[in-house]
Amino acid sequence: MPSEVSEGSRSLIERFGVLMYDRTSECMEVNNAREHLFSQKSRTLENIPPTQAALKEHIKRTCFQANLWNQLLVLDPKIPEASDWGWTKESTGWQPFWTALPEASKSCHELIQCNCQKGCTGRCTCVKAGLACTELCFCSGDCVRVQSFTIAVPESREVQGYQDAEGNMRGTGSENLLRRGSVEGSQPGVNRWGTRGLHPIL
Ligand SMILES: [Zn+2]
Ligand SMILES: [Zn+2]
Structure with missing residues (x-):
């Protein structure tokens, strides 16, 4: 068995x-097809191809499986290392290594937006997520509570939160750093979305 799947x-x-x-489609790459189908053809996430990273792992597992079956009648089969072929060993046993990309639900957290027409209070999606509003929101990020966000110097990793409608302190989690790199002022190299930028796939 070759040591890896050839690029061709x-x-x-x-x-x-x-x-x-x-x-x-005329796309040669799944990531381009994903973007096109999702943004231009209104496909749901279930109906677009896997990411290139996930597809790579899936192809590896397919080759691994085919190689095993191919040796079914061999007395002393040479089993490739599963960890080289899309599998990972967990405490519960071998599991598929789905993708090298971070979970979309985590990296897309920063795409949350709200549609509050009478001010952003306790029912605001952004308030619930503990995030300040941005230009994506109906309030365009101009709502009063945004002003109470201050980003401290990166070394201290401190974020000052705000009080929600019930008077609870909100938005003090470190997740705000991901999204709010520069709510007030800006730091070199940090864009509007914090250090992470938009999700590379969507
Ligand atoms: Zn809101
Ligand atoms: Zn708002």
């Missing part, structure tokens, strides 16, 4: 994967 084979499979989701 991988890109051929990738193109095939694109066509399975959109038979008229």
Whole structure:
């Protein structure tokens, strides 16, 4: 068995994967097809191809499986190292290594927006998530509570929160640093969305 899937084979499979989701697509890469189908054709996340990172792992597992089956009648089969082929060993046993990318639900957290028309209070999506509002929100980030956010110097990792409608202190979690790199003033190298930027896939 080769030590890895060749780039030529991988890109051929990738193109095939694109066509399975959109038979008229001219995209060569799943990530481009994902963006196109999601933003231009209103496909749901379930109906777009996997990310390139997830597809790579899936292809590895497929090769691994085929290699095992191919040796079914061999007396002393040479089993490749599963950890090289899309599997990872957890305390509960071997599990698929789904992707090298961070979980979308975590990295897309910063895309939360609200649609408050009468001020951002306890029912505001951003308030609930402990995030200040941005230009994506109906309030355009101009609501009063945003002003109470101050980002401290990065070394101290401190964020001053705000009080919500019930008077509870909110937004003091470190997650705010991800999104609010520069609510007040700006730091070099930190954009409006903090240090992480928008999710690379969407
Ligand atoms: Zn709001
Ligand atoms: Zn707001």
